[in-house]
Amino acid sequence: MNDSLNLKFAALADPTRRGILAMLAQGEATVTDLQKPFGISQPAISKHLKVLEGAGLIERGRAAQSRPRRLNTAALAEAGAWIDGVRQLWDDSFDRLDELLADLQQPESKE
Amino acid sequence: MNDSLNLKFAALADPTRRGILAMLAQGEATVTDLQKPFGISQPAISKHLKVLEGAGLIERGRAAQSRPRRLNTAALAEAGAWIDGVRQLWDDSFDRLDELLADLQQPESKE
């Protein structure tokens, strides 16, 4: 259970894949387009795209013999939501109450 | 260059580490505390903590013989900011102008 989140974060862990996502944020791009900026082989790009697609982060279109990729921002948002969730949990947590109390008990805190 | 972002996303790629972060979102915890929920060895936990600390996502305190870990939300926020940046880029992109135009040229769009 939540495997798709797992796939998303695993996909985001690679810098080349993040680069691909950044490129796709500016619009659709073909495999050949995507290959240029990174100094790696076409199969390597295709493999990365497969991972990204498996994570739902991108989608595959079709135009003539090319398969332009497009960003799926909703899937990206899910990863962002996990991060926000943890941060929110932290912000709302009462577990740090003792710290606050400790602070209040030392009125002459220098620094 | 931006290596620290890399470390953050790599750290987030593992489900156990995300679990640890989720636990720490509710307050400090020791290595022993953290070990319980996951069915893995103490050294495995320590290794994960080392990765998380290397990414700046957590910090190490000290209390008697224990080293309680605490979440660093600012570092987490940086990963979130990258995601938001890509989404923003997509939202603001003019590359999809043609789509809009195509839409406008079909006035009888139902729905």
Next chain:
DNA sequence: TGATTATATAGCCAACTAGATATATAGACG
């Protein structure tokens, strides 16, 4: 001091990953 508790480190191994090259598939076009 010696025993106990908490954590870290070392070394090992199986699984996975990112890259490469070689080859296959598929559509476009003359």
Next chain:
DNA sequence: CGTCTATATATCTAGTTGGCTATATAATCA
């Protein structure tokens, strides 16, 4: 049809990773 362009798949390999057990360090306490 054959050729070119675009992409996908197969196979291999070196490097990384996540887990383990065994052991080391470090602080506490009797």
